[in-house]
Amino acid sequence: EAQVTQNPRYLITVTGKKLTVTCSQNMNHEYMSWYRQDPGLGLRQIYYSMNVEVTDKGDVPEGYKVSRKEKRNFPLILESPSPNQTSLYFCASSLSVAGTYNEQFFGPGTRLTVL
Amino acid sequence: GESVGLHLPTLSVQEGDNSIINCAYSNSASDYFIWYKQESGKGPQFIIDIRSNMDKRQGQRVTVLLNKTVKHLSLQIAATQPGDSAVYFCAVQLRSEKLVFGKGTKLTVNP
Numbered sequence: 001e002a003q004v005t006q007n008p009r010y011l012i013t014v015t016g017k018k019l020t021v022t023c024s025q026n027m028n029h030e031y032m033s034w035y036r037q038d039p040g041l042g043l044r045q046i047y048y049s050m051n052v053e054v055t056d057k058g059d060v061p062e063g064y065k066v067s068r069k070e071k072r073n074f075p076l077i078l079e080s081p082s083p084n085q086t087s088l089y090f091c092a093s094s095l096s097v098a099g100t101y102n103e104q105f106f107g108p109g110t111r112l113t114v115l
Numbered sequence: 116g117e118s119v120g121l122h123l124p125t126l127s128v129q130e131g132d133n134s135i136i137n138c139a140y141s142n143s144a145s146d147y148f149i150w151y152k153q154e155s156g157k158g159p160q161f162i163i164d165i166r167s168n169m170d171k172r173q174g175q176r177v178t179v180l181l182n183k184t185v186k187h188l189s190l191q192i193a194a195t196q197p198g199d200s201a202v203y204f205c206a207v208q209l210r211s212e213k214l215v216f217g218k219g220t221k222l223t224v225n226p
Contacts, residue, residue: 004158033214042204042218043159058213090158101147101166101208106158 023091138205
């Protein structure tokens, strides 16, 4: 089944304790992206990657890191989480074909609480 | 930068009625305009898209209208069903696949 998977789905942690949220897709998509979703603010892009070893900042990158060593994986790293990073996180992927809209497929989400 | 706004944060309709969800955008250079549906506890799911050189596109029970003159986008759902209850997001695609989302409209379908 074609899908985007994220782990963990739920995480409660404390301020300053490094964590990684994994994202994997099995559709051979070039493009991958991380979003956070907060009440009243909609979905905001954190980082994105056009292909392996190519990453770039989205609208709210502060406090986050990413890496793209393999095409299928795009982990989100919080080196020193803070309470304002409590949010619902989504990973997404798509093909990257020029001249057309490439549907983004979203993972099921990771609900993170930082105490 | 690009901004996308929705006219109403919530919309309540009766089962069987038609629903219309509206959205406004700021950047005239956007190539694609997209609607996503997000059910409770799930990630957003693609519904339909429309290219900037079109003004109407129809799918199964859904129609998207694009008015570039007033920078307005709408999603029409025909014969709304309980399974249509969700949050609906409009989004615009900029270069490099970047999507800018609106804040969402929560659609509630009453039986």
